[in-house]
Structures are given as C-alpha cells and as structure tokens.
Amino acid sequence: KMSKSIGNVLLVRKLLEQGPGEAIRLVLLTAHYRQPLDWTSEGLAQAKRMLDRLYGALRNLADVRAEATSNAVPGAFMEALLDDLNTPKALAELFAIAKRANTETDPGTKALLKAELIGAGRLLGILEMDPEAWFAGGGAASHIDGEEIERLIEARNAARKAKDFAEADRIRDELAAKGVQIEDGPQGTSWRVAS
Numbered sequence: 001k002m003s004k005s006i007g008n009v010l011l012v013r014k015l016l017e018q019g020p021g022e023a024i025r026l027v028l029l030t031a032h033y034r035q036p037l038d039w040t041s042e043g044l045a046q047a048k049r050m051l052d053r054l055y056g057a058l059r060n061l062a063d064v065r066a067e068a069t070s071n072a073v074p075g076a077f078m079e080a081l082l083d084d085l086n087t088p089k090a091l092a093e094l095f096a097i098a099k100r101a102n103t104e105t106d107p108g109t110k111a112l113l114k115a116e117l118i119g120a121g122r123l124l125g126i127l128e129m130d131p132e133a134w135f136a137g138g139g140a141a142s143h144i145d146g147e148e149i150e151r152l153i154e155a156r157n158a159a160r161k162a163k164d165f166a167e168a169d170r171i172r173d174e175l176a177a178k179g180v181q182i183e184d185g186p187q188g189t190s191w192r193v194a195s
Helices: 012-018 021-029 041-060 075-082 087-103 107-124 131-137 146-161 165-177
Strands: 180-185 188-193
Touching: 012 021, 012 041, 021 041, 021 087, 041 087, 041 107, 041 131, 075 087, 075 107, 087 107, 131 146, 131 188, 146 165, 146 180, 146 188, 165 180
Parallel strands: none
Antiparallel strands: 180 188
C-alpha cells in the first residue's frame, strides 16, 4: 500500500526519470488490476527487456507491409481482455504472436502477424514507436547522439570492408563504452542502447 505519510509514494515524473513510459505501462500491465503490484527497479528493467523483444520482432518485420486496424487484433488477445481485463494473459498472447513472427517464413502470414502485433500492442498503449527509434533511445531521454553513432558505424563498416579489423574492433569498443550495442545482420548493421 502506498501512503504519503509512510513516504513510499511514487510520482510519475520520478518514474519517467528511471525508464521510458512504455516500460512503466508494461510493468503495470503485467499484474492483474485486482492484485497488488510490488514496484521494483528490476521489474522496470525486465519490462524494458520485454519491450526490446517485442520491438525486435517488429524490426525483423520492417520489410513487411501491414496495416494495423481494429480487425487485426487477434481473438485470443481480445478474449483475455474481455475476461475481467486479464492483461497478463493478453500479454502472453502478444508474446506468442511475436515469437511466431520471428520464425514465420510466409510473407502473407508475416504481414498478418505484424498487423496483429501492432494492433494488439497499440490497444495496450505500447509498441507505438518506430522500432529503430526505440532501440536508439528506448523512449527515454538519452545522452546518446544518434548521428554520431551512425557516423561511427559507417566508419566501422568501412574498416571491416577494408579488412582493418583492429580499427573495426576499436570502434565497436568505443560504441560499447558509450552504451551502444551493435548488431550485424543480413540487412546491415543496426544499433540500440544497451539495457
């Protein structure tokens, strides 16, 4: 129980200093509204990692065109919400969609899964950002200059192409020291703020 006299009140503006608003919202959604919620910084960090997984699935579907509409919300997800607003069960369905989207190969099914992921996420007030924007700062105020990071990644890619692996490793280490995690993939190099 929060009480002003005990001094355990959490103000939203103080919470926003600890993490992005979407992560705070996700922490609140992980518990059923009738159950008490123990607020911890570990819970907030876990919610950010959960959002990293969801945004990662969306980033993997970046080349897939899909329109999110109210029809795109999956039935099992809606059933969970209609069952006494069972948000933990709805979140489980959302993660099942993300897992399936990460392994699906059929373009039509991928488009449907992307639409369902976006539609269900937006219904909960999450997944509203572009995945690249999420990984660039996670919706929080960031000390990281995106343009500088892009320049360093271009320099690293040029060094790798020239087979100057010592320079490429030095740039990678410099990025890691700035709190940036880089990921090399078939579509090129992407980056995100390390959790």
